[in-house]
Amino acid sequence: MAGELIVSRSLVIPAAELSERFSRSSGPGGQGVNTADSRVELSFDVAASKALPEHLRARALERLAGRLVDGVLTIAASEFRAQLANREAARERLAALLRQAIAPPPPARRATKPSRGARERRLDSKKRRSATKQTRRRPDLS
Incomplete structure (x- = not known):
């Protein structure tokens, strides 16, 4: 569980580049909420990562600019009672976010004109x- 993070077939983030912090959750759990550190904060330093090739790192930094603090992306998960489930949820969310951030841009749109028939219709x-x-209309009474 504390191993590497698989983002795609060609990109794997080693466990050494991920850091986890645990704290008390405000979510479900009854009295156990007060004693168990089930909330997980998963951090990944995008700017200093050796796992990301330079072009992907630049793309990720640009697209995640609003979510980064000093180049570090942090995901918090506290929706489950169990710490293990929250760790898994945080890892899945981080992988999905990175997958989306490093995806190649869509091809440029080619401008087209409406056909002659479409204009006539x-x-x-x-x-x-x-x-x-x-x-x-009412008939003109003038």
Whole structure:
């Protein structure tokens, strides 16, 4: 469980680059909440990571800029009663966030023009609509 984090087939974050902190959770657990440190904070230093290739690190830093504090990404999980389940949830969320951040940008959109037929159909429907509204008007009494 405390091993490496598999982000994708080609990217694995070693356990040495992850740090976990545990604290008391405010979530479910009854009286056990007051005694068990079930909340997990999982931190990953994106800026100093050796596991991320340079181009992926730059992309991740740019896309996660709003979530980083001094280049460190922190995920907190406290939705489960068990520390083990919260650790797993935090790892899954971190992996999903990194996967999304390092994904290649979508291909650029190629601009297209409407076809001649589409333009004609659009204008015909506008004319029909205009004629319909014309017939609904009150006759001019002048």
